[in-house]
Amino acid sequence: MxxxxxxxxxxxxxxxxxxxxxxxxxxxxxxxxxxxxxxxxxxxxxxxxxxxxxxxxxxPMPEGPAVMDQYAKTFVPNILYVRVGQPVEFRNSEDMPHNVNVTRRGTGTAVFSVATEPQNKHVHTFDRTGQYDVMCDIHPGMQALVVATPxxxxxxxxxxxxxxxxxxxxxxxxxxxxxxxxxxxxxxxxxxxxxxxxxxxx
Ligand SMILES: [Cu+2]
CATH class of the missing domain: 2.60.40.10 (Immunoglobulins)
Structure with missing residues (x-):
């Protein structure tokens, strides 16, 4: 927090x-x-x-993006508070392909699902307050939470x-x-x- x-x-x-x-x-x-x-x-x-x-x-909006990394088959950090309207970088910082699959907690509504290749990133900006479950479909143990707030x-x-x-x-x-x-x-x-x-x- x-x-x-x-x-x-x-x-x-x-x-x-x-x-x-x-x-x-x-x-x-x-x-x-x-x-x-x-x-x-x-x-x-x-x-x-x-x-x-x-x-x-x-x-005031924070300068720069928030970052959730994929490293050692883990989302880092495991819980990330971001601001509604702030870009979030989902990075892959290891030499192993991953995926980022994000759904809205509660409804399970799909937000996005993308492949994240080694040393690449995907940027997403959450546009409403909520809790978002983050998973990697390739590694079922990889789970995290993004909390977007105003x-x-x-x-x-x-x-x-x-x-x-x-x-x-x-x-x-x-x-x-x-x-x-x-x-x-x-x-x-x-x-x-x-x-x-x-x-x-x-
Ligand atoms: Cu993975």
């Missing part, structure tokens, strides 16, 4: 450099000082994708429906829950070390 560590460090170090101890104790002035990052945790439908998005504005603060609720997203900078968010192809959003204020939320799909 990708976390905005850079953002968190920038906020902390700016305050440490710019504020004297007296100013740090003073109540927030016109622009409230965000507190440190916290954990957002709670429950959602089991297997749902949970994503925190800023309440306003866009989330933002980097994302996770999947476990079999009991529990989820946790760490290192969330304080602020106003939309929390988006995607379950069985439907997405529901609601506002969420994140402050303090832990924010609990119960997410349901009506």
């Amino acid at each position: 990708r976390r905005p560590l850079t953002t968190a460090f920038v906020i902390v170090s700016c305050c440490a450099l710019a504020c004297s101890p007296a100013e740090q104790k003073a109540p927030a002035a016109a622009a409230p000082e965000p507190s440190g990052p916290g954990v957002v945790a709670g429950t959602a439908p089991p297997g749902a994708i949970v994503v925190l998005l800023p309440a306003t504005g866009e989330v 933002g980097p603060l994302a996770t999947i609720a476990d079999e009991q429906g529990a989820f946790q997203i760490a290192d969330v900078p304080a602020g106003s968010y939309k929390v988006a829950v995607t379950f069985e192809g439907r997405t529901v959003e609601r506002p969420l204020e994140v402050k303090g070390p832990r924010t609990e939320v119960r997410l349901t799909i009506p």
